[in-house]
Amino acid sequence: MVKNHELIKFGLRVRELRLLKGLSQEDLADLADLHRTYIGGIERGERNVAFLNIVRLAKALEIPLSDLMKGVD
Amino acid sequence: MVKNHELIKFGLRVRELRLLKGLSQEDLADLADLHRTYIGGIERGERNVAFLNIVRLAKALEIPLSDLMKGVD
């Protein structure tokens, strides 16, 4: 398992934005066309997400990529 | 080969920032502890870079992640 500090921060950022929109992990998964448990893994900082999936998340959360990264670094 | 539109934009962004600092691909590769040809592949939009390598690039380029993503989406 990965468990890197930056990944954890990114995961928390995703969770924060998801809850802000009142979505469940499954809701977000559907919107981003990703799997429920995969979203869970991201939020826990256990997944080293590749760029194109980060883009999917940003689109699903309806925010620019740069905003998604805000607060991560 | 990948060749996705978002990846191309990201690659161009990396190139733009690299040249702004007057670095060669090899210079950036050394700074980010990545391989020379890998950097080339990223700039050509042929690599679906994972999060932790995006972080490395941002640090090597001495800019926040959010700035690196700026202009990509």
Place this chain on the structure above:
DNA sequence: ATGAGTCTACAGCCTATGAGTAGCAATTCC
């Protein structure tokens, strides 16, 4: 002009790991 040095593009390759899923336990909230 030619040879050396620098920089980049690109094809190909192997292995390490990301992507995606299933199943069940734990938790939270009616």
Place this chain on the structure above:
DNA sequence: GGAATTGCTACTCATAGGCTGTAGACTCAT
């Protein structure tokens, strides 16, 4: 106590990571 949500383990398959080697463009000195 039932339903919805999330945590977590484990697994396969696809692909990202990292590298080698070759070739072309360009600069500059000899």
